[in-house]
Amino acid sequence: MKIRLARLTATALWVTAVGAGLGGCSNSGASTVPQVVAAAYPFTFVAEQVGRDFIEVRNLTSPGVEPHDVELPPQQLADLSDADLIIVEGGFQPAVDDGLEQIAPTGEVIDVAEIVTLQNAVSNTDTLDPHIWLDPQRMAVVTEVVADRVASLTPEHVGEIRANARRLIEALEQLDAAYTTGLAECARRTFVTSHAAFGYLASRYNLEMVSVSGLDPTLEPSPAEQAAIADTVTREGVTTIFTETLVSPAVAETIADETGARVRTLDPIEGLTEESSDETYLTLMRDNLAALREANGCS
Ligand SMILES: [Zn+2]
CATH class of the missing domain: 3.40.50.1980 (Nitrogenase molybdenum iron protein domain)
Known part of the structure; x- marks a missing residue:
C-alpha cells in the first residue's frame, strides 16, 4: 500500500510539472x-x-x-x-x-x-x-x-x-x-444464442435465453443437447438462431437448417472484430436491440 x-x-x-512547465508541447x-x-x-x-x-x-x-x-x-x-x-x-x-x-x-x-x-x-x-x-x-x-x-x-x-x-x-x-420499451411487447420471449452471453440482458428485460454452447464459446453441445435446442426452436416458433462475431457459427447453422430458422448476428460485445472497429459498445447494443426486436416480433 x-x-x-x-x-x-x-x-x-x-x-502537474509537465502541465505547468512545458505546456502542451511534450512529445514523449x-x-x-x-x-x-x-x-x-x-x-x-x-x-x-x-x-x-x-x-x-x-x-x-x-x-x-x-x-x-x-x-x-x-x-x-x-x-x-x-x-x-x-x-x-x-x-x-x-x-x-x-x-x-x-x-x-x-x-x-x-x-x-x-x-x-x-x-x-x-x-x-x-x-x-x-x-x-x-x-x-x-x-x-x-x-x-x-x-x-x-x-x-x-x-x-x-x-x-x-x-x-x-x-x-x-x-x-x-x-x-x-431496451425496456423496445422489448416490452413481443410475439415471443425466447431467443437462441451461440454462447450463453446474454443472461443479464435476458433477466433485465424479461427474456428467455437458450444457448447452443453454454458459458464457454468453445464448447459444442452433444447431439442430445442439439436435438433439445432444435425442439425448443420448433415448439416456441423461434424465427432466428443467433451467431456471434468471434466464434464459429457451424452448430448454430446446423440447427437453423434443421428447423428452418434464419441465422443472424447478436454480438456479445466481448471484443471488436477488424470489420467492426468503427462500432462502439453503444452502437453494437443498439444493433443487438434491433436484431432481438425483429427475431421476437416486438411491436
Ligand atoms: Zn462470453
Missing part, C-alpha cells in the same frame, strides 16, 4: 499520462470514454480474439505490472487472473466482479455469469467506479472526468430505456 501511494503521488507530481506522449490496462473491450470502452485524452488505455484482448481464452505473452504481463490502473473481471478470463497473481501489480486493480452483483449462469447454476456488460445498468455502476479511480490518477482533470462519466451514464440510461 505504501508503495502504491508513493507511486500515485509521483505520477501526479510529474503530470505515452509516458506522461497514466497508463490504464483493461482486460477486455467493454472495460476498455468505459475507461476510454471516461478518461479520453487524459489517460492511455490498452486492451489486453486484441481485436478478433475471443477474450474468454485470451493468452498473455510476456509483453502484456509487463504492461500489467507497469500499469497505474488495471480493470479486470475475476473469473472471466483465467489467463488474466493467473497473470495478476504472477506479477503482483503495483497499480490499483478494479475487479468488476467485486463492484456489481453477479448472477448464476442460466446454463450452469453452479457458475457465476461474467457477462455483466450486456446489462446497461451494471455498466453504469462500472462507469462510476472507473471514473473515481481515473480522477484520482489525474487530479487536475477531475471536472472533465466527472463530466465524461455523466455523459456515458446518461447514454447507458437511454440505452436501458430503449
